[in-house]
Amino acid sequence: MDAQTDMTLARIRCVLVETTHTGNLGAAARALKTMGLSRLELVKPRHPPDAEALARAAGADDLLQRAGTHQHLVGALAGCRLVIGASARQRTVEWPLLEPPAAARLLLAEAAAGEVALVLGRESSGLTNEELARCHYLVQIPTDPAFSSLNVAAAVQVLAYEIRRAWREGQGEQIREDARDLATxxxxxxxxxxxxxxxxxxxxxxxxxxxxxxxxxxxxxxxxxxxxxxxxxxxxxxxxxxxxxxxxxxxxxxxxxxxx
Incomplete structure (x- = not known):
């Protein structure tokens, strides 16, 4: 991975708004680190990272230790040229809507030039309309309409994976199997x-x-x-x-x- 690629991924921050369960903080940190992402910002978490968060981080403790804590969303988004909010709910006010792969490609394209953010809301109610008003786009993970509630850390994993997949495609990286000694x-x-x-x-x-x-x-x-x-x-x-x-x-x- 070259320096420019390092910088691109480092410019993508994941912002969690008013998380309730500390375990989700650790699980989200782990989800990000497994996909090569390293920026986590917290907006008014109900509880700071604790032993449960560290246990769920499972080796991604450094992301929790470096995570910024903010009283308002605007502080967590400082310097960002692109903000994409995640929400499972349909809104009365329409926002430009992206599928996760398209959101990942857009985040990477913009991160090549500056800071970007992916924002996820509360476990119970997601992002408010006021918070979404600070987002340029909305991304929705296409879950089953009969049961669309997705744990916030699981949503982070899905979106982080899409970012990783889009990055690998841009790098021309492929999983290669060892050559088999086939019978003649x-x-x-x-x-x-x-x-x-x-x-x-x-x-x-x-x-x-x-x-x-x-x-x-x-x-x-x-x-x-x-x-x-x-x-x-x-x-x-x-x-x-x-x-x-x-x-x-x-x-x-x-x-x-x-x-x-």
Whole structure:
């Protein structure tokens, strides 16, 4: 991560307004830190962070220790060029509404140039209309209308994840799996020959339908794309089914040690 990326993420602050339960403070701090965010601002929390908050933070204690505490929302938003408020309730006054992915992209785009804030309200009632009036946009997490109440720390996690996902897309970052040592075409052919012999020996299936059965099995294993270890295991199972004491390992079969 380069310095500019560090600065972009560091300019995104999460503002929690009048939280009631200290556990939510810790859970929110943990949610932010797992997604690479480091700014937490508190507006008139009913109780300051305590032992429960530290326990729920689970290693994100530093975010709680650095969190600013403010008497008014305006202080928590000082210097912000963009403010997005989160609310589950429909409002009588319409605000520009964003889905979480769009809100995340906008926060990142604006954070490249200056400070931005994501504001979440009280556990019981969310943000007031007066507080939303200080927001440029409103973001809603699309929950089930029959039960739309979402814990504030859970909402922080959802929105922080969307920010992380948008940031990763902007960086071109992808989760890459380790390359598998796939079995070759000839190894698969040898396996299918062994499978056909074993099925015949144990009397499995109708001989008149064997060609269709074998074709379906070939399609099955082609979809699975087994690696060398898996092919050796399958050949060993077939050998055991044939009544042999040891697995059949033809010379052409690739040998590989299981990872320790």
């Amino acid at each position: 075409a000839e190894a698969l052919d040898a396996f299918h020959d062994h499978l056909a012999r074993t099925l015949a020996e144990i009397g499995f299936g109708d001989p008149e339908q064997s060609s269709r059965l074998l074709m379906r099995l070939r399609r099955l294993f082609n979809r699975a794309r087994p690696d060398w270890i898996e092919i050796n295991i399958l050949r060993g199972i077939l050998s055991a089914a044939q009544g042999r004491k040891t697995a059949h390992r033809p010379a052409a079969v690739h040998q590989e040690q299981e990872p320790s």
